[in-house]
Amino acid sequence: MPRSRSPLLPSTPHSPLLDPTDTPHGAIPFDRIELQHFIPALDRAITEANELLDSVAANPEPPTFENSVQALGDASDKVGRVLAVYFGLMGAESNDEFKALIQTIGPKSSEFSSRVSFDPDLFRRVDAVHKEAASSSMNAEQRRLTELTHRDFVLSGALLDDAGKARLQEIAAELSQLQPKFSQNVLNSTNAFLYHTNDEDELAGLPEAAIEAAAHRAKAREYDSGWAFTLQDPSLTPILQYAESRALREKMVRAKGAIAFGGEYDNTRILRRIATLFHERANLLGFATHAELELEERMADSVDSIRAFLDRIYESAEPASVKELDDLIEYARRVDGIDELQRWDYAYYSRRVKEEIYDFNEDSLRPYFKAESAISGLFSIAGRLYGIEFRQLDDVPLYHSDVSAYGVFDENGEELGLLYLDLFPRETKSGAAFTGRWRGQGLRNGEMQTPLLFIVANLTPATPERPALLTPGEVGILFHEFGHALHALLSKCTYSALASPNVYWDFVELPSQIMENWVREPEALDLFAKHYETGESLSDELARKLKDTMKFHAGIRTIRRFAQEDLDLAWFASDPRGIDEIVLFEKEVTRRGSLFPDVPGSCLSTSFEHIFAANYSAGYYSYRWAEALEADAFSRFQDEGIFNQEVAASFRDNILAQGNKKEPMVLFERFRGRKPDADALLRRLGLIAD
Numbered sequence: 001m002p003r004s005r006s007p008l009l010p011s012t013p014h015s016p017l018l019d020p021t022d023t024p025h026g027a028i029p030f031d032r033i034e035l036q037h038f039i040p041a042l043d044r045a046i047t048e049a050n051e052l053l054d055s056v057a058a059n060p061e062p063p064t065f066e067n068s069v070q071a072l073g074d075a076s077d078k079v080g081r082v083l084a085v086y087f088g089l090m091g092a093e094s095n096d097e098f099k100a101l102i103q104t105i106g107p108k109s110s111e112f113s114s115r116v117s118f119d120p121d122l123f124r125r126v127d128a129v130h131k132e133a134a135s136s137s138m139n140a141e142q143r144r145l146t147e148l149t150h151r152d153f154v155l156s157g158a159l160l161d162d163a164g165k166a167r168l169q170e171i172a173a174e175l176s177q178l179q180p181k182f183s184q185n186v187l188n189s190t191n192a193f194l195y196h197t198n199d200e201d202e203l204a205g206l207p208e209a210a211i212e213a214a215a216h217r218a219k220a221r222e223y224d225s226g227w228a229f230t231l232q233d234p235s236l237t238p239i240l241q242y243a244e245s246r247a248l249r250e251k252m253v254r255a256k257g258a259i260a261f262g263g264e265y266d267n268t269r270i271l272r273r274i275a276t277l278f279h280e281r282a283n284l285l286g287f288a289t290h291a292e293l294e295l296e297e298r299m300a301d302s303v304d305s306i307r308a309f310l311d312r313i314y315e316s317a318e319p320a321s322v323k324e325l326d327d328l329i330e331y332a333r334r335v336d337g338i339d340e341l342q343r344w345d346y347a348y349y350s351r352r353v354k355e356e357i358y359d360f361n362e363d364s365l366r367p368y369f370k371a372e373s374a375i376s377g378l379f380s381i382a383g384r385l386y387g388i389e390f391r392q393l394d395d396v397p398l399y400h401s402d403v404s405a406y407g408v409f410d411e412n413g414e415e416l417g418l419l420y421l422d423l424f425p426r427e428t429k430s431g432a433a434f435t436g437r438w439r440g441q442g443l444r445n446g447e448m449q450t451p452l453l454f455i456v457a458n459l460t461p462a463t464p465e466r467p468a469l470l471t472p473g474e475v476g477i478l479f480h481e482f483g484h485a486l487h488a489l490l491s492k493c494t495y496s497a498l499a500s501p502n503v504y505w506d507f508v509e510l511p512s513q514i515m516e517n518w519v520r521e522p523e524a525l526d527l528f529a530k531h532y533e534t535g536e537s538l539s540d541e542l543a544r545k546l547k548d549t550m551k552f553h554a555g556i557r558t559i560r561r562f563a564q565e566d567l568d569l570a571w572f573a574s575d576p577r578g579i580d581e582i583v584l585f586e587k588e589v590t591r592r593g594s595l596f597p598d599v600p601g602s603c604l605s606t607s608f609e610h611i612f613a614a615n616y617s618a619g620y621y622s623y624r625w626a627e628a629l630e631a632d633a634f635s636r637f638q639d640e641g642i643f644n645q646e647v648a649a650s651f652r653d654n655i656l657a658q659g660n661k662k663e664p665m666v667l668f669e670r671f672r673g674r675k676p677d678a679d680a681l682l683r684r685l686g687l688i689a690d
């Protein structure tokens, strides 16, 4: 986090957040950025932007692409730069004092964006350029940027009358209170649950590490003895998978299902209000439903095509799921005399069956995945695919001493950008894994900028006894995030607003998810999966098993996700005011995704943060959508070679480099030679024959 400086020192007029610096590689001068710089820098950036925007609006010259659309982007550039560093550090390295700045930064930045989208003079100019676009001499990229800028204005309410604009602002203001409240309720309700026991028998089956953690948790909560469990994943997951005590598993599943459902932290009223406001906003903007509004900026062109896509997956997975479930029921009956398999039994028995079939667990493979080897494996895979090279730099200012920075160079020596890796847990970083940008690629105020990317993760760290050893799942996370970074690093766009990864929501996970495939290919594993002590390679048998586990219970796992996907569309693809009793409604719409008996007192919606508090409303399908795209794209690599130069060059040129210059469907077709097809995903899962 930026150092705090005594407020008594006079502040220098130079701002390291805004003014040019002589940092090597054009990096962010983290060594000079301090907490006190952010608000003054944002104020100055907004003041300067407003002056520039006023002069764009008042320009006596007739509107052109350059003096209107491009000028608009340039005017807001500095505001964007300050916010990128602020939000990046908020996730990567921040204390409470730093996080608290959001109280000031949030309102300032949202006021600035409505100032832009509600400015009638700016919109008139953009609209004029947009109307002329087809007949003007603009190139394709300029036309695309004009189209998207125009649409942004329209979807932000530029065409509404004053009353409409005012109502839109009220809705935005109300949502900005309700959505964080929804998340807060989920968090508080989750944290309000604690199960403490002194009965050692209840721990039967749990891994040693989970038992130790439970004992620490009990101490931390001031119990003299015993073990404590919470609903947070690190506590919950081992119980569901390993606890022999069926009563313990049941207790946890019931508590999890009741999160924010009734009681002090109830979300039912809030989520209804959120759905109603979404719907009203869509109607105001001329759309029948919230889903239709959201689909304006998606690769999927209609709710019908999403449903058709999901139905195709469902039909292929359903027979397999029936068979898998029958076998599992039979297994549980045979080994434990279970007569009706419940929700709290699935993870436990499927884990046992999986271990019997494959005879290994992920943990036992850690010695083959030392973090440093995984990183250098990743770099050499990217090198073989795209001819790029990563060189560690020691002259780049870092925001924390745990971070390392790499220069990324193209085959011809051209510097493509910087990549910062920040992979191990720290109290001052967020618990999630994500890839962020300090700066995107593209033209800004006449200067072509290279991108600065950073990957934040919380992988298993080294201990005094051994180096950082990862599970294959953690290596997958690393490859996934690296895929996002590559997308941005290989972007070749003129205008930064179009640069990767500024693409549609249901397309953005294609470049990331496709990278995970190389973790499952023996030819790629051969490059880096070596035992950290003996140097011995992962055996062919283990490599094959690792790949085969993709197919384990693929039917059940595929079907269970429909509960969320169908629920999401049910809330947002029609008028939510018609929804009467939430639990009955859920039961009705999640029928095909529910494989186990209902659990009274449970509700899915009240803790479904993705759709009510994050950006996944009418978009939960996009995970699976991107998976289908990625499996289909990767099948070309499988057919022609996972390191085939021609295929890699085509993926780079047609997908990674293109950003949002064209509709994602066009980009995909250029790479694949046809429209996407879900068959590759179904084949990979073993749900249709090879």
Ligand SMILES: [Zn+2]
Residues within 6 Å of the ligand: 480, 484, 509, 512
């Ligand atoms: Zn991702």
